[in-house]
Amino acid sequence: MRLAQRIELLVKLGQYMLGADEDWQEAKTLAFRKNGWFLPEFIDLAVKNIATSFLQEATLKKWTAAYPALAADTNPSQLVGLVMAGNIPMVGFHDMLCIFISGNKALVKASSKDETLIPHLVKKMIGWEPEVEQLISFAALLKGCDAYIATGSDNTAGYFDYYFSKYPSLIRRNRTSAAILTGRETTEELEGLADDVQLYFGRGCRNVTKLFVPEQYGFEPLLRIFQKYDYLSEVHKYKNNYDYNLALYLLNHRFYMSTPALLLVEDPSFFAPVSQLNYGYYSNRSDLAGELINNSSVQCIVGHGYIPFGIAQKPAIDQYADGADTLQFLLDLNA
Template sequence: MSTALKHITLNNRIACFVALGKFISSMSMEEMESLSRKAKYENAWFTEDSLKTALTSLADMLKEDSLINFIPFYPELNKEVQSKNIGVIMAGNIPGVGFHDAFCVLLSGHILQAKLSKSDTIIMKFLLEKIVEIAPDFKLFIQVVERMANMEAVICTGSDNSARYFESYFGKYPHIIRKNRTSVAILNGKESVSDFEKLGSDIFTYFGLGCRNVTKVYIPENYDITKLIDTFEPWSFVINQHKYANNYTYNRAIYLMNQDPFLDNNFLLLKESESLHSPISVLYYERYSDQNKLTAELTEKADKLQCVVTNTDFKNKISFGQTQNPGLNDFADGVDTMKFLLQL
């Protein structure tokens, strides 16, 4: 075990992350705007609102109570660990999306070898540097690299295509390799106006770029889909983001040329489809007549789904408006990253 790591007791590791959460919560408007400008220059999708949402979620995740409730699930954290190099290839679709993996690696006592996404270097470096500022001993356990070397386990997040590449290159190591996932909602016709408003945040937060964003809704056979049109009006501002607007214009043109039927509220296209993954600016919908049959169908597709949002009876369901507020134990793809790391 590394000598330096012995000085980072579990309590000190916890204290560092709690302090990080408090720092994020206390950031001034000027600090947030400055960070946002840098991040947006690197990735135009990272608006100030998106950054605030992401950092607020991280700060909530790192509250002392959250960590205190999280730790008992992993008694191995109290044991000495033989630190190993953990290569982490991070995604960059939403601000700071790679942080949870970094958190797990460092809290478990291993060495983080982070290959950052070119779409999210500003936010991730900001967070990792702040960890070292709070607890300087972590400097030996955080490496930001262009090319991973001497890793003893790997965590990769990407698409179905990149997953094949990752399997080829890293399959010989203990690994977690994540593929494309998305989220869906099941409506039963009894939803309130409040439910629809909250569903809007599940769909539009981060412009729909995250795997926890709802890209499809299932509706009863005789459901009036136009009900959704007006309830999403508070999110009409998304069309002011030029990249989102470009997607909207492109997809609308394609549907018109193909004479595909769709609904349009000037910032979102609703289209009937059996597919799960809708393009940016499009929400798919599909009708169902048998709740049990739909449940069985989605259970079969569990490896393609991150979240199922509904008020109906569905295992591991998520309430409306909660997809973008994951807790520490809401692991991507349902694979317990901490358990994986502690078993190495």
Template sequence: MTLQERAAAFVALGKRIAQMSDAAFDELAISVENNNNWFTSDQVRFALQGLSAMLEEEKVNAWLGRYEPKEVGIPKRVGVLMAGNIPAVGFHDLMMVLVSGHIAHVKLSSSDQVLIKWLVNELVDIAPSLGERVVFEEMLKAKDAYIATGSDNSARYFDYYFGKYPSIIRKNRTSVAVLDGRETEKDFQELAKDIFQYFGLGCRNVSKVFLPNKELLQAFLKAIEGYSFTCSHHKYLNNYEYNKSIYLVNCDRHLDNGFLLCKESEELVSPIAVLYFEEYANTKELEQKLVGQQEKIQCIVSKEAWYPSSVAFGQAQRPEIDDFADHVDTFSFLQGL
């Protein structure tokens, strides 16, 4: 297959996802949730809708048009260690390996065993020759290159074993929001999407807000009351109640609207059901702080994307095909092997 043919297969996959029948989706969603209770039907649907939108023909062609058309001579064996924090989070890496012409040796996360395999089966049904380019393995030894996603701790392990090979090794990241006081009720409701989608488990989920004054939190918490249904999920509720009890026992000051805890902290990564906040005096001070923490931040959201290099509220979990994790161009890396 040529580069364009491989890309076209993914476009066709996007169309197939969009055309799924309700019965087919329900069957898939049940299997996915049985594997991981965090991956509810709504979360799976959102993830698949995002993939379908990302794989629209115009978007894929525009993305590929930025690179020099290049066919690999001898395909490299690329080990892909996938995370499993949100549904099909490793799909983008898989796509990059296959479109670039290499062979993907995939180690799935135990938390996402079903959806990735379903996507691969659908892709191979569209383009059977790609079936030889995807290998699922438990041990990824002696590959030509590696793409590994995990925590800060696992990244040290990955670096020890894979550092001598061409590799992309990703650590913990999170996302933040910047408020400036102009936000409306609608803006806060859009921001809530960035906080609660996937129950806050993704690196593109907002775990902290920077604001000019704490009074904004009251308006924010009132505006997002419609998300109280989040606590109907037993795992989220368990985390909410656990963190609340810890704060109460320790007499930690916090705000509580019944399903989200807001706590002042200089840290970036908050526990599930907790949103950290921090005041800033001026934008220059804020910029210096965020630049100093840029290695830990996946994306920044703000009202209508006013803050430099940010995305608009509600769009954090709607990445485009060129929104590479950790801002490292995976496709360029693979083309250079």
């Protein structure tokens, strides 16, 4: 397939994702039945973000135009093994998109937690263009690949490093995001922060799990705004996490603040358990920002001068995970 054909097919896929096709609606329903973390509204949000931020003709053309190697429009034969995560709906789509648009072939190991949505979309693409079957396939084991892209925990990343050490690879580890408040945020910005924290139950690497506030910060307005997500307390899987963490703080007589669906705890860790937001105080914003920029565990920084509030979970097509240019990595395989 030529680059122009691939772009045309992706645009058609984006239109399909935003449509009301009965098969697509059934696939989304099945994904929720298989994984209770994938609330229908969260699936729809992920779908909308992918379709509107990635799969638009102008976006795809501008993105690919920035890579001169794509202009040659050749069809390289590298087979790239792709290990997808399953923490939020279709989190591995961007990696698959990069492989497909680069002209390489993808051998995908879908997460057991997200094995419905992306395979359904690939099947639909094959129906429109049979050649896609030779470009994207799925397997339980990834053998005989020329390169690998894998996302997992710090623990599994160690295994990936070992097994894929002889091949070009991108290995993604645990990351999370932080926000810096000044105390001068508007109500709309704080509402956006609530989205950054609690969309997808806070389980994505772009979700804010650590909040930095100035000394003497007043939390009351923020707590009131977080109540927009009180409905998460009605989700059994989430409520179990909330109740467990709350019990620990009660038993240990540890100070916390809370809404019915979120615990705010002063804690130095950047990583927080599901249903919890850690916070800490700062005295010098510039020094703090420098520390965060150099922290390899931080995926995004949200705040004035950084990623605007409310769009942490809406990355642009050229905002790559861990700051590693996935498309350039794939193009370099054929250099």
